[in-house]
Amino acid sequence: MRITNEQNDIQSILFSEEQIRSRVAELGAQLTAEYADKNPLVVCILKGASFFYTDLCRMMKCHLFMDFIAVSSYGAGAQSSGVVRIIKDLDTSITGRHVIIVEDIIDSGLTLKHLRELLSSRKPASIKTVCLLDKHERHDSHIAADLCGFRIPDEFVVGYGLDYAGYYRNLPYIGVLKHEVYE
Numbered sequence: 001m002r003i004t005n006e007q008n009d010i011q012s013i014l015f016s017e018e019q020i021r022s023r024v025a026e027l028g029a030q031l032t033a034e035y036a037d038k039n040p041l042v043v044c045i046l047k048g049a050s051f052f053y054t055d056l057c058r059m060m061k062c063h064l065f066m067d068f069i070a071v072s073s074y075g076a077g078a079q080s081s082g083v084v085r086i087i088k089d090l091d092t093s094i095t096g097r098h099v100i101i102v103e104d105i106i107d108s109g110l111t112l113k114h115l116r117e118l119l120s121s122r123k124p125a126s127i128k129t130v131c132l133l134d135k136h137e138r139h140d141s142h143i144a145a146d147l148c149g150f151r152i153p154d155e156f157v158v159g160y161g162l163d164y165a166g167y168y169r170n171l172p173y174i175g176v177l178k179h180e181v182y183e
């Protein structure tokens with residue numbers, strides 16, 4: 001086990017607590033308007049989206065249902081394997097429901113693409129994808145989420161739910177991890 005002051009491993013802060021809060025409030029207001037009469041089923045992709053998801057649901061002022069799914073795409077490292085495996089499935093049937101998938105970050109876009117296809121096969125009434133961060137330089141634009149918090153450069157970021165090897169999730173801001181931490 002590594003004992004460290006996590007703050008020392010951060011190269012720069014991309015988004016402060018206040019910036020995140022204000023953007024999540026905007027996204028919440030947008031979804032509230034869109035889903036007011038739809039009783040949406042909001043899906044959290046564990047674990048990275050957990051902070052974003054709970055804050056977003058709190059900002060959605062409508063009747064909604066929460067459920068969780070866990071997939072693995074990265075293992076413990078910083079490189080995408082391209083393989084998405086379901087570790088914990090939803091508890092609820094989504095057939096006929098309006099589904100909102102909440103993801104932390106889009107890198108290659110493979111995780112969200114696979115998950116969207118998988119959940120579509122269960123015949124929901126509609127599916128929307130929402131991601132907090134988008135490394136837009138890393139994928140074609142057609143793979144982007146329907147709704148995105150912030151577009152970011154191609155850097156490895158942690159905090160506000162995002163991890164490196166399971167750590168740094170509890171940092172209240174989103175920061176770029178120093179390269180020497182993972183190289």
Ligand code: IMP
Nearest residue numbers: 048080106107108109110111156157162
């Ligand atoms: P994709 O399938 O390549 O789009 O990767 C998406 C997943 O990789 C996310 O759900 C994250 O768990 C992880 N990921 C990608 N980039 C980062 C990053 O910069 N920091 C932390 N996790 C990341």
Ligand code: MG
Nearest residue numbers: 047048074163
């Ligand atoms: Mg992750």
